[in-house]
Amino acid sequence: MKIPNSLSQVLTTCYKDLFPQVNEKLEQLKEQANRIPNEELRTQALASIESKTFHCEGGSIYATLARDHWKKAIEFIVAYQTISDYLDNLCDRSKSLDPEDFRQLHEAQLDAIRINPDLDGVNYYQLREDQDDAGYLLQLVEECQRIIKQIPQYDLIQPYIERLASLYVDLQVHKHVVDHERVPRLTTWFEQENDDDDLYWFEFSAATGSTLGIFCLISYGLANERHGRIMLESFFPSLQGLHILLDYFIDQHEDKVEGDLNFVNYYEDESEKVARIGHMIKRARNELSDIPDQQFHQLIIDGLVGLYLSDPKVKEINGAGEAVKQLLQDAGWRAKIVYWNGKAYRKLKGRKSA
Template sequence: MSIPSTPIHLMTTIYRRIFPYTNKELAYWQNRAEQIPNQELRQQALDSIEAKTFHCEGGSIYSLLSQQNWQEAIRFIVAYQTISDYLDNLCDRSTSLDPDDFRCLHQSMLDALNPGADLKEYYAYREEKDDGNYLHDLVQTCQATLSKIGQYEIIKPYTQELAALYCDLQVHKHVTFEERVPRLRTWFDEHAEKWNDLSWYEFSACSGSTLGIFCLVSYAFSDHLTEELTRNVYNSYFPYMQGLHILLDYYIDQQEDLDEGDLNFCSYYEHENHMKDRFVYFIDQTKLHINDLPHASFHHMVQKGLVGMYLADRKVQSIQGANYMVKDLLKESGLKAKFFYLNTKLYHKLKPGLA
């Protein structure tokens, strides 16, 4: 499969091949989730798949970089993102506020990136334990898929580092409400010298994305992987592409997070214009950094696609001042972003009939 370089080629390939295969993989995990014995774990697993399908669909776009191995890449991406979404639900929606519990659960995301690593008792700190090996099966699927990559050791240190940042974030942001911001600020202090153009809440957002991991794994399945490419992908995706991704995600979830009492990093901007200016900064920095990558046109389309697809989400309609935000960010991102925006709007309208 060739790597698309135009929006029409990209969207045609996504709708005809990538999304159908992604949803096939998701259907498998949904079926597995339905068999989880514990009611609470079963409900959180099913809810995470139902509410966050678009996370897997978006991540699966990177499988195009794997060319002939795109199905293997999707198998990994869906399983890994399903772990992420499931654990996010367990931490967000459960009664536990124990950082040891969150750390233990998220050890699964590190183990999933380490073929041959022993499986752990990831539910050790919580009452609900019997998931019918659901989480173990997800981890082992990731391990088995990565073990097919002959050059995996090249990207392993980088995927592990990105996953470690992700796991740190999930621990700090889910503890008791009073502890969250102090813990996140202290954590950022350890990295502030290197990322002095970011605030603590922006650094947190940058750590909350799995896109860098998906990009690295997809390239590892291709014939393009080198040490230099691996470093360039890491530097291009962290922090700016990942930060743009998660800030947009938090932007559309503002009302939902307010209702649920969840931490939302967009709430820490001084005002609407401050947030918009910083979003533009992330867009501009992302454009600059991905110029160093092969298939730069693909990565630019992903960046524009992030802007277009998130801003086209139905939840944006309920956000005060969203019309101006959408207009200005689409203008900053260019015509291709507007193409993805309109395309996504149409996809949402037609999707029930396509299922």
């Protein structure tokens, strides 16, 4: 597979090759999730697949960086993103508010990218009531392990991947504890970890919540290319921050109903919210301008903006129309094309599943 260098190539590759492969893998995982004995774990595993398919679809574009090994990259991306979405659901809808429980759950994400972790007798659920998943989570970890063991000299990129994964895990722990502890924990963590004066604490937190940098490094690794430091610095915080701010933007109504923390709510008003996301678009463009395959990476910005803003959840947000219009203007004409293609794709997909 060639790395797409134009919007038409990206769209063709997504619809013709990547998305069908992603959905085939997700159907297999859905069958496994349906066999989970514990009702709560089964419910959250299925919900994480059914409501967040587009996370795997969107991430799959990075599989093209693996070239001939793109199917292996998709296997990793689907497995790792499914771990992420499943654990996020378990924490969001959890009876527990124990940070140690959340950290133990997310050891799965760290084991998935570590070199030869000790998985013998591991129990990621040991600090919670719901236990029996019939090996579902461990199978996802082992799927990721199977792929990284095929990456030449994985040890050279592993530290950069673990840095991103560790930040992700810290975020999940801090943002899911009891309500009154969340902001103090996140702001203290921000002061300890951040060295970018341009970021608010909640923008830094958002940037840690993306898996895109990991997918990029894994895919390049499968192609026997190692761009560890340059990709880490190019993806974090701007592109990853843009990714998750858009994710929170479309989840505003849903998070309000569920009482979940939403980072875009910490902007002073709608005007600042739109301006800062627009600023993150510009920062991401600048920081991706001098890296390998930079034309491809620039297209990802268009894809992120168009794909997220075309999500049906945007209709539930009061007054979102003007914000969408402005953000599409900030991103440019290619994002607008992705936006309209995204709307058409979801409509077609909805008809097929009806």
